Amino acid sequence: MPALGKNFKVDENHLHFSDILSKNGLETEIENFVKDSLTKIKFSLIIKPAIISFVALIISFFLDLSNVPILGNISFTIAKYFFPFWKPAAANYEPISFWWLPVLIYILYIFLVKLAYEKLKLELVRTPASETIDRVITSYSSVIDSISTALPLIGAAILLISIRLGEAVFLGFSVPFEIKALIILALGKLFEPVLDQLGVEFQNIVNHVRDLKDRYFSRIQVENSKNILNKLGSGNEFSAPSISNETLHNLKEFNTILENISKLSNSLSKDFGSLNHLVEKFNSISDLSNEKIEQFKSISESIMKATSSLSDEKTISGLKHLEAIVTKK
Numbered sequence: 001m002p003a004l005g006k007n008f009k010v011d012e013n014h015l016h017f018s019d020i021l022s023k024n025g026l027e028t029e030i031e032n033f034v035k036d037s038l039t040k041i042k043f044s045l046i047i048k049p050a051i052i053s054f055v056a057l058i059i060s061f062f063l064d065l066s067n068v069p070i071l072g073n074i075s076f077t078i079a080k081y082f083f084p085f086w087k088p089a090a091a092n093y094e095p096i097s098f099w100w101l102p103v104l105i106y107i108l109y110i111f112l113v114k115l116a117y118e119k120l121k122l123e124l125v126r127t128p129a130s131e132t133i134d135r136v137i138t139s140y141s142s143v144i145d146s147i148s149t150a151l152p153l154i155g156a157a158i159l160l161i162s163i164r165l166g167e168a169v170f171l172g173f174s175v176p177f178e179i180k181a182l183i184i185l186a187l188g189k190l191f192e193p194v195l196d197q198l199g200v201e202f203q204n205i206v207n208h209v210r211d212l213k214d215r216y217f218s219r220i221q222v223e224n225s226k227n228i229l230n231k232l233g234s235g236n237e238f239s240a241p242s243i244s245n246e247t248l249h250n251l252k253e254f255n256t257i258l259e260n261i262s263k264l265s266n267s268l269s270k271d272f273g274s275l276n277h278l279v280e281k282f283n284s285i286s287d288l289s290n291e292k293i294e295q296f297k298s299i300s301e302s303i304m305k306a307t308s309s310l311s312d313e314k315t316i317s318g319l320k321h322l323e324a325i326v327t328k329k
Contacts, residue, residue, distance in 0.1 A: 030209050034128055037205045038121050046113055049197040053190035057106050060183040065176050066097040093168045098180040105151075105184045109144055109191050116140040116195065120202045128209045137199040141192065148188020155181035 061068050068074050079086055116136055123132045155178035162174035 030128070030212055031125075033212070034124060034205060034209065037208070038124065041121075041201050041205075043114065043117055045197060045201060046110075046117075046194045049193040050110075050191070052193070053106070053109075053187050056183070056187055056190050057102055060102045060180070060187075061099060063179060063183060064097070064099055065095040065171075065179070066099075068097070068099045093172045095172050095176045098176050101177075101180045102183050102187060105147065106187055106191075108147070109187070109194075112140050112143055113194055113198065117198060120198065124202060124205060128206050130203065130206050133199050133202050133206065137195050141195050144188050144191060144195070148185045148191075151181040152178065152185050 061071060062074050062078065065075055066073070071077075076088055079088075119136050119140075120133060123136060155174070159170070159174040159178050162170040
C-alpha cells in the first residue's frame, strides 16, 4: 500500500483536501480488493464440507420400507442378507415410497446456500463487515435448521394420528414418512459445516480489509507525527500561534492555583489521618465515662489557651529573655 498517506500534510490549508485524497485512495483500494477477492470465491467451495451430508443422503436410500429406484425393496434385501432363513410376513398393503423426500430437501438446502452465497457477495461489496456475514449466515442457518426440525415433528404428529386410523395407514404412510423425516433432520445437522465454510471464506476478506484500514491509519499517524516534528524543528514553515502576555499570566496563575490545591489536599489528607487515628484511640477506650470526657474537654481548653498565649508579644519576649539567661549559664 505504498500510495496511501503519501500526500498527507500537516498544514491546515492543505490538511482537509489531502486527507480526502488519501481516504479516496484507501476506499478505492479496498473496493478493488473486495471485488477481486469475491471473484476468486467460487460456489464450488461447498463441495468439500458437503461430502458428509451427501454420504448421509446416499445412506438414506438403504433405509426405506418400500421400493427404491435401482435398489428395489432394499429393506427386504438387507433383512435376507443378515437373516438367511427370514421370511417376510404377509401384508395386504404396500408402504408409500418417500425415497425422493430427502433428495428434494437436500436440493432445497443447496439452493438456500446458493442464496446465502449471492447475498454475501452483494452485502460485502456494500459494507465489508463481520456483522454482515454473521447476520446472513445466521439467518440461512436458522431456515435450514427450522426445516430439518419441523418435518420430524410433523411426522410424529401424523404417526400419533395414524394409530387411531389403523395398521394400513400407520405402517403404509406414517412410519415411512417419519423415517425419512428423521433422515432429513440428520442431513440438516450435517449440512451446517457448509454454511460455516462459506462464512470463513468471506470473513477472510473482511479481516484483510480491516488490516488495510489499520495499516492506513497507522501510516497516516506516523506521517503526521514526522511532519509535525519537522515543522517544529525547522521553525520556518511551521510556527505556533502567538500567545499573549495576558494568557501566559493566566496560565501561570492557574498553575499556582493547581499547586495550592495539591498542597491543600495533602494537608487535608494528613489532618483526616490524624483525626481518624484519634477517633480510633477514643473508640479503643472501653470505659469512657462522662467525667473523663469532661477532663479531656478541660485539657483541650487549657491547650488552646496556652497556644493562644504563645502568640502574645509579651510572652514571646519573656521566653526570649529566659532563653538568654539559660544560654549565658
